Amino acid sequence: MIAEKMIFAATSDIAGQVRGKSFPAAMLEKRLRRGVGWTPTNVQITCFDSIGDSPYGALGDLLLVPDPAAHVHVDFEDGTPPEDFMLGDIVTLEGDPWECCTRSILKSALARLKAVGGLRLVGAFEHEFHLKGPAGASRPSYSLAGYRDRSAFGSTLMAALDAAGLEADTFMKEFGPDQYEVTIGPSRGVAAADASVILREMIHATARRYGEAASFTPIRHPDGVGNGVHIHFSFEGADGRPATYDPQGTHGMAPKTASFVAGILKYLDAIVAFTAPSAISYLRLTPHRWSAAFNNLGVRDREASVRICPTTARDVDSIARQFNIEYRAADGAASPHLALAAIAFAGAQGIEEGLPAPPATQEDLSLLDAAALAARGYTRLPQGLDEALARMMANDIVRGWFPARFCEIYRDHKLCELRHVAAMDAAARCAAYEAVY
Numbered sequence: 288m289i290a291e292k293m294i295f296a297a298t299s300d301i302a303g304q305v306r307g308k309s310f311p312a313a314m315l316e317k318r319l320r321r322g323v324g325w326t327p328t329n330v331q332i333t334c335f336d337s338i339g340d341s342p343y344g345a346l347g348d349l350l351l352v353p354d355p356a357a358h359v360h361v362d363f364e365d366g367t368p369p370e371d372f373m374l375g376d377i378v379t380l381e382g383d384p385w386e387c388c389t390r391s392i393l394k395s396a397l398a399r400l401k402a403v404g405g406l407r408l409v410g411a412f413e414h415e416f417h418l419k420g421p422a423g424a425s426r427p428s429y430s431l432a433g434y435r436d437r438s439a440f441g442s443t444l445m446a447a448l449d450a451a452g453l454e455a456d457t458f459m460k461e462f463g464p465d466q467y468e469v470t471i472g473p474s475r476g477v478a479a480a481d482a483s484v485i486l487r488e489m490i491h492a493t494a495r496r497y498g499e500a501a502s503f504t505p506i507r508h509p510d511g512v513g514n515g516v517h518i519h520f521s522f523e524g525a526d527g528r529p530a531t532y533d534p535q536g537t538h539g540m541a542p543k544t545a546s547f548v549a550g551i552l553k554y555l556d557a558i559v560a561f562t563a564p565s566a567i568s569y570l571r572l573t574p575h576r577w578s579a580a581f582n583n584l585g586v587r588d589r590e591a592s593v594r595i596c597p598t599t600a601r602d603v604d605s606i607a608r609q610f611n612i613e614y615r616a617a618d619g620a621a622s623p624h625l626a627l628a629a630i631a632f633a634g635a636q637g638i639e640e641g642l643p644a645p646p647a648t649q650e651d652l653s654l655l656d657a658a659a660l661a662a663r664g665y666t667r668l669p670q671g672l673d674e675a676l677a678r679m680m681a682n683d684i685v686r687g688w689f690p691a692r693f694c695e696i697y698r699d700h701k702l703c704e705l706r707h708v709a710a711m712d713a714a715a716r717c718a719a720y721e722a723v724y
Contacts, residue, residue: 339703410479433460463512503619513571550637
């Protein structure tokens with residue numbers, strides 16, 4: 288059968304879906320200059336393929352311009368067509384960043400961090416997911432038996448990640464039934480979010496080749512185990528040296544790191560609308576799920592929204608290279624670019640405000656009432672997407688980080704998503720999201 292070699296130009300949109308257009312590979316040089324056509328109202332296509340209220344209507348034209356730095360070509364050597372796609376930026380016909388391009392928004396957040404703090408962000412996304420297929424009985428958590436069930440899958444996936452230019456790290460059987468976790472090495476700047484998108488697509492592509500399907504749904508069943516996305520970050524200074532750690536700082540945080548973390552915690556109840564953006568995300572963000580429920584910092588505490596991760600090094604320089612912070616109130620319904628942008632904006636705001644180092648909690652905050660939480664500076668995170676959107680819209684500072692109309696467009700997109708699942712019970716909602724993520 289004759290076949291034209293094709294490349295897919297892709298964007299990770301505000302629904303956390305990877306959409307775009309393909310073109311013949313022979314036209315690559317042209318598409319790098321001129322992109323492929325894109326439609327503004329596409330931004331309002333929800334994860335369920337409904338269309339929210341759009342300020343654009345049927346009007347307007349845009350360009351999706353692929354980035355050669357985010358080109359993935361992976362041949363699985365099984366007779367199927369290679370995976371060949373390029374992430375890119377959505378721009379106006381004049382070449383300016385479009386107001387709803389998640390990748391461009393992340394670039395603006397990273398530029399603000401550099402401007403106010405002189406820092407470059409280094410990050411990695413740690414993903415949990417589950418596989419749906421003929422693997423038999425679910426195996427014990429973290430077990431060799433559980434790994435053995437999908438060892439062929441894991442081996443192929445690691446090879447695919449390497450071929451895609453990522454630093455494959457670990458693959459393991461997680462706690463939940465048929466749940467697995469994959470970690471990769473860190474990347475700098477926008478490439479960290481690009482790597483998250485590439486990782487998810489390689490997992491989907493590998494599962495398909497094994498006759499299975501992978502899902503990054505935030506939670507599979509109301510009483511089940513959630514799939515988190517843990518976003519690890521650290522910083523480099525203008526000289527390229529690690530800038531996250533200070534042995535004299537609070538919990539080892541350098542002053543700017545401490546202010547960055549304090550900014551996240553201060554604005555967490557508003558930015559969680561971007562990092563946990565589904566109707567079922569908030570079933571997972573509850574106490575005692577090893578998730579996140581309050582705007583608290585923890586040291587080696589997997590119930591904290593933001594966690595200082597342990598290091599294994601002994602000398603100061605090695606500790607500085609290892610030292611990193613983990614944001615835990617995120618899941619696979621979020622665009623990695625938009626989630627990381629919200630974190631970077633909040634952290635940069637904390638640096639700009641000169642916020643002091645936050646204390647780390649050493650207690651179960653769920654035992655405190657609202658008054659006691661407030662007295663200690665803690666807030667219960669929103670308990671539904673509607674509440675999260677309301678807090679985001681009520682916060683003028685958070686809305687001011689983004690292009691002028693973006694937050695309203697984002698809200699309307701998510702309200703359309705909520706209408707789609709409004710009549711469903713919790714189990715049906717979980718099933719609906721499992722099917723699309």
